[in-house]
Each structure stands twice: as structure tokens, then as C-alpha cells.
Amino acid sequence: MQEGLPKISVPDAVEGLIDPATLFPQAEDIWFEVGFGGGEHLAWQAGRHPTIGMIGAESFVNGVSKLLTRIEDENLNNIRIHHGDVRPLIEALPARSIGRLFVLHPDPWPKKRHHKRRMISPWFFREAARVLKSGSELRIATDIADYARWTMMFARQAVEFDWTAEKADDWRVRPADWPQTRYEAKALHEGRAPVYLVFRRA
Ligand SMILES: C[S@@+](CC[C@H](N)C(=O)[O-])C[C@H]1O[C@@H](n2cnc3c(N)ncnc32)[C@H](O)[C@@H]1O
Numbered sequence: 001m002q003e004g005l006p007k008i009s010v011p012d013a014v015e016g017l018i019d020p021a022t023l024f025p026q027a028e029d030i031w032f033e034v035g036f037g038g039g040e041h042l043a044w045q046a047g048r049h050p051t052i053g054m055i056g057a058e059s060f061v062n063g064v065s066k067l068l069t070r071i072e073d074e075n076l077n078n079i080r081i082h083h084g085d086v087r088p089l090i091e092a093l094p095a096r097s098i099g100r101l102f103v104l105h106p107d108p109w110p111k112k113r114h115h116k117r118r119m120i121s122p123w124f125f126r127e128a129a130r131v132l133k134s135g136s137e138l139r140i141a142t143d144i145a146d147y148a149r150w151t152m153m154f155a156r157q158a159v160e161f162d163w164t165a166e167k168a169d170d171w172r173v174r175p176a177d178w179p180q181t182r183y184e185a186k187a188l189h190e191g192r193a194p195v196y197l198v199f200r201r202a
Helices: 004-008 040-048 061-073 086-092 112-117 122-131 145-157 182-189
Strands: 029-034 052-058 079-083 098-104 132-142 161-163 195-201
Touching: 004 061, 004 079, 029 040, 029 086, 040 052, 040 061, 040 079, 040 098, 052 061, 052 086, 061 079, 086 122, 098 122, 122 132, 122 145, 122 161, 132 145, 145 161, 145 195
Parallel strands: 029 052, 029 098, 052 079, 098 132
Antiparallel strands: 132 195, 161 195
16 A cells, blocks of 8 residues: 555645646546545446546545555556545536546435535535546446435536436446446445436536
């Protein structure tokens, strides 16, 4: 971890800004994952899309360490990691710099007094609208029914985004280009059905 991480860490912001294009000079596009957990989804996307630069943020050290092992085992060279709070990093990204944004199974914070800690929030939709390119996707999954309602409540207020679902299976069935994460497997095992929400940035 001490050896691998510095090489692929997202550098500190300069004057409050990080230009992700400088991290991946050859990449066709840059995708970003919030709270990647063990990194299963991020590594899968990076492996299948070698021309995409993938940035992932995770505050939990064990998750970062798991992803570093995957990167080494799978010889992935299109990933940059931010170990820490994702929020200052998102705020340091330039407008219209990201081609796809993923938030998979964000911490549910079930108690009402903790709802303000939830990642999905008006702040999040505002920042997502700012950093995402026109026509790009925001993908959110949750296995908590209350969090799905919460997400849709803020999504409806975010006029920059359209929900792409046309029929129930569009949100009930995980798309083929969206691998299962550890949390999703846990949810299914415990009898909770996840939802897969895809929004398009106008
Ligand atoms: C419930 S887990 C889901 C992990 C993974 N996305 C999955 O589906 O398996 C939520 C993850 O988000 C991370 N997380 C929560 N808040 C964060 C923040 N502000 N910045 C970075 N990571 C965060 C947690 O450490 C945790 O690993």
C-alpha cells in the first residue's frame, strides 16, 4: 500500500482545482466513482474500458488496499485513487470534466437525525450537474427503499438530469455493463432488492 498508492494517487488541488485531464493525458474520457468500497466495480470498468481514465474515491483504508491489490493483479494502468473524503475532490474538479459518475450503495444512514450525512443530497446533485458533461450518465444504486425514494426526491428537483428508465426493468434489473459489488451481493443475500438508477445530464 505504501509503495503502490503514491504512484496512482490523485494529487492535491492547486489553487483549489484539479484538472483530471492531466492525470490521463491519453484518455478518451474520465469516469469517477464515489465510495468504491473494495473497488470491484471500478476495477471491472477500468479493465473493460482501457481508453477511459477512472478516478475513485474511498475513505476506508481496507477498501483502498483491496483496490490496489486488484490493480496490481489485473495490471490496470488507467486508475487514480483518492484516499479520503470525496467531497473536497468533487468540488475541486473543473466544470464539465467527467463523462460518467457512479455512486453505488452509498451508506444509508438510516436514522433521521443522520440523514444530513447522506451522500445523495441537493449538494451532490448540484456538483454532479456542474462536473458532468452534457449527455453523460450519473448512475446510483441502492438496496435501501427509503434511500431510493430520497434519491428520486432530489433527482426530480435537479432539472439538469433526466431519469432514463422507461419501464420497471430499466431500474429493477442491473444493466449488463454494471458488475455486482460486494454490497449488492450482501443486500441480495439478506433479501433486499437493489435499484439501479441511471440519469442523463442534459
Ligand atoms: C455501503 S459502502 C458501498 C461500497 C461500494 N460502492 C459497494 O457497492 O460495494 C459505502 C462506501 O462509501 C464510502 N464513503 C462514504 N462516505 C464517503 C466519503 N465522504 N468519501 C469517500 N468515501 C466515502 C465508505 O467508506 C464505504 O466504503
